[in-house]
Amino acid sequence: TLKRMQGLAGASGADDSKGTAQRSSGPSSGYAGRIAAAVRPNITFPDADTVNGNPAAEFEVSLAPDGTIVGVKLSKSSGLPGWDDAAERG
Structure with missing residues (x-):
């Protein structure tokens, strides 16, 4: 943990290190x-x-450490309750 923190602070490696390798090891920009690619095919909205x-709806999704979904909360409605429900099921 200490080495990871040092990497984030730029305190490891070369003297001019900025810790960018450590920072870029998080979720990628394609995450x-x-x-979205995993959720969209599961959204069924007959209308x-x-x-x-x-329409777009935003949700707060809580995950267990193994990636299991443990909670979903609508944080921004699309304005279409049926769409919001379909997106939540997705």
């Missing part, structure tokens, strides 16, 4: 895309062809 635009 959100991979999550999709009657909706104008591209």
Whole structure:
């Protein structure tokens, strides 16, 4: 843990190290895309062809250490309750 913290602070490696290798070891920029790709196919909304635009709902998702979903809370509604419910099920 100490080495990881030193890497984040730029205190390990070369004298001019900024700790960027340690910082870049977190979730990649494609992480959100991979999550969306896993969720979208599971969203079923029979009235999709009657909706104008591209509705979006935001959720807070709580995960167990093994990645199991332990809680989902709607944090920003799309304005369409049926879509919000479908997205939550997804």
